[in-house]
Amino acid sequence: MTKVLIVDDSKFSQKITYSFLNQYSEEIEFIFASDGQEGLEKFLEAHPDFMIVDLLMPKLRGQDLIEKAKQVDQEAKVIVLSADVQNRVRDVVEKMGVLSFINKPLDDKKAKMICDIIGNGARGR
Amino acid sequence: MLVADKISREDILTELFNIGVGQAASTLSDIIDKRIGLTIPNVRILDAATGKIELDKYLLQVAEGAVMVSSISFDSQLEGKVSLLFPADKMHHFIDLCLHENRDDLVDNLEFTDIDFDTIKEIGNIVINSIIGELSNTVNIPVEYTLPEIDVLNNASADHFVNCEDCRLVLMMFLAFNIEGTEIAGAVVINMTLKSLDEILNEIDRLYNGR
Numbered sequence: 120m121t122k123v124l125i126v127d128d129s130k131f132s133q134k135i136t137y138s139f140l141n142q143y144s145e146e147i148e149f150i151f152a153s154d155g156q157e158g159l160e161k162f163l164e165a166h167p168d169f170m171i172v173d174l175l176m177p178k179l180r181g182q183d184l185i186e187k188a189k190q191v192d193q194e195a196k197v198i199v200l201s202a203d204v205q206n207r208v209r210d211v212v213e214k215m216g217v218l219s220f221i222n223k224p225l226d227d228k229k230a231k232m233i234c235d236i237i238g239n240g241a242r243g244r
Numbered sequence: 245m246l247v248a249d250k251i252s253r254e255d256i257l258t259e260l261f262n263i264g265v266g267q268a269a270s271t272l273s274d275i276i277d278k279r280i281g282l283t284i285p286n287v288r289i290l291d292a293a294t295g296k297i298e299l300d301k302y303l304l305q306v307a308e309g310a311v312m313v314s315s316i317s318f319d320s321q322l323e324g325k326v327s328l329l330f331p332a333d334k335m336h337h338f339i340d341l342c343l344h345e346n347r348d349d350l351v352d353n354l355e356f357t358d359i360d361f362d363t364i365k366e367i368g369n370i371v372i373n374s375i376i377g378e379l380s381n382t383v384n385i386p387v388e389y390t391l392p393e394i395d396v397l398n399n400a401s402a403d404h405f406v407n408c409e410d411c412r413l414v415l416m417m418f419l420a421f422n423i424e425g426t427e428i429a430g431a432v433v434i435n436m437t438l439k440s441l442d443e444i445l446n447e448i449d450r451l452y453n454g455r
Binding site for chain 1: 274369
């Protein structure tokens with residue numbers, strides 16, 4: 120099983136992300152965190168294979184969570200799922216070494232893309 | 245004089261916001277998986293006092309002033325607050341569409357659960373990001389957002405939305421979404437500083453000068 124940590128302060132978005140990914144892959148074990156700080160704690164505790172991270176979150180922003188996770192594990196596999204459509208934000212976050220930056224809302228095509236990334240990463244382990 | 249020369253900066257700004265709103269409608273349509281009819285909004289740039297009068301008219305007409313409000317403040321080079329207003333009595337149906345659920349017993353009352361608030365907060369976040377983010381990309385001015393807030397206001401008045409001390413300008417867009425026969429008359433209110441609007445308009449001048 121591939122362990123995926125979903126970090127999003129919106130339960131609605133957590134549910135949408137879970138539903139889409141679960142539809143494409145039954146080989147995923149999901150872990151959820153509702154803010155950046157909880158995300159960091161679960162990342163350190165559960166050692167997920169992938170982390171799907173929102174950016175605008177309380178306690179710890181997604182950008183800061185990614186930075187801290189990368190300090191612990193430079194190879195941490197992070198996919199950003201954010202409503203922020205600003206090109207500059209995308210540029211900065213992509214330079215942090217994330218696997219992909221995807222804009223909300225999630226749809227079939229984007230979910231498939233995430234599952235392909237997860238599938239390829241899992242096979243590479 | 246060429247026709248193009250007569251296009252005012254406000255016309256261009258209106259068009260930029262219209263593109264953002266169109267994008268937001270498309271995003272909403274993706275979320276609820278249904279086609280959304282949308283009236284093309286007219287952006288109005290008003291001073292705070294006139295903005296309040298126009299907004300109070302809307303609040304009186306729609307849902308007798310009970311609105312669900314999703315708002316985000318933004319700062320950095322552009323400063324202000326954007327609020328997305330929906331008539332509260334239409335929200336259960338809208339939330340059900342977003343969650344792909346059907347709760348007949350909840351229709352038309354103004355009681356909302358944490359899940360309802362969470363859903364509208366996230367929808368508001370996505371819609372506001374579409375509108376402000378697209379504008380930010382076009383004029384190449386970055387914005388930083390605060391966390392989104394959500395509230396239901398009974399007897400709401402314009403003072404709730406146009407209250408930032410330094411914000412002297414109000415950009416208002418009234419939009420009507422039609423989702424499977426249910427019309428939701430929403431409004432987007434952007435209360436921003438005069439300096440911010442100047443920055444946007446100057447950038448528009450620079451980008452579109454001579455075209």
